[in-house]
Amino acid sequence: ILSGKWKALLIWNLHQKGIIRYNEFRKQIPSITQKMLTQQLRELEKYGIISRKTYPTVPPMVEYSLTEIGKELIPIIGSHGSLGKAVCERIS
Numbered sequence: 414i415l416s417g418k419w420k421a422l423l424i425w426n427l428h429q430k431g432i433i434r435y436n437e438f439r440k441q442i443p444s445i446t447q448k449m450l451t452q453q454l455r456e457l458e459k460y461g462i463i464s465r466k467t468y469p470t471v472p473p474m475v476e477y478s479l480t481e482i483g484k485e486l487i488p489i490i491g492s493h494g495s496l497g498k499a500v501c502e503r504i505s
């Protein structure tokens with residue numbers, strides 16, 4: 414479910430901001446392609462980790478937020494980040 418380069422980063426950004434619009438993700442993570450961002454967000458929505466809300470405007474406005482399941486992943490993602498930092502410090 415969390416495989417790949419981007420999913421944990423997307424979840425962490427949602428944790429930090431609460432609600433993020435599609436274009437805000439593009440600004441926060443400029444190295445992700447539009448295709449990959451759309452694909453990753455759809456997969457996270459499919460698994461019930463994030464919710465997507467579309468507003469009937471022109472152009473359509475889309476907002477993403479974490480579901481309760483997504484919020485439960487935050488300690489796991491945070492601990493992976495802490496472990497990564499510790500390993501990098503030992504290597505340096």
